Amino acid sequence: MGITNDDIEKISPEITFITSNAEIEAIALVSSEGYQIAFSALPQYQVDGDQxxxxxxxxxxxxxxTIQQLFQEDLSEIILRAEDGYIVITNAGKLVIVCAGTEIDTMMKTVKVMRVAAKNLIKIFEE
Known part of the structure; x- marks a missing residue:
């Protein structure tokens, strides 16, 4: 899936919404095929964008x-949690939003923010 300059202008407010409302250390936008579109992380969060x-x-x-085989449904999100961090992967239609955070207490807020952004991104690409 190619991303045009128009697409970037349309999705930028949703990325800003996530980064302004969720306490995360890293965020990525990935195509539904798994290709990196965008990645950003705080300097102290030591992670390679490609990795x-x-x-x-x-x-x-x-x-x-797994979800397709067990429930015959589309995947909504994946939440991975460790003692000192989490990753949330949210389906946004043609795109996938990936966020990582280190404050466990903020995880559910991040999930809620990502759900709102995902719904908005789906609407953008339906137009």
Whole structure:
């Protein structure tokens, strides 16, 4: 899926919405096929963008397959939690939003913010 300059202008407000309302250290936008479109992380969050998106893509493909086989539905989101951090992968139609945070207490707020942004991104690409 190619992203045009018009598409970038349309999705930028949603990325700003996420980064303004969720306490995250890294965010990526990935195509539904798993290709990195955009990546950003705080300097202190030591992660390679290609690796971050690659791992998210692998989780996404596994999650989609699992949900499809077990429930015959499309995947909505994947939430991975460790003792000191989490990753949320949210389906946004043609795009996938991936966020990582280190404050567990903010995880559910991040999930809610990502759900709102995902719904808006789906609407943008339906037009």
């Amino acid at each position: 971050f998106c690659g791992l998210a893509s692998a989780l996404l493909m596994t999650g989609r397959s």
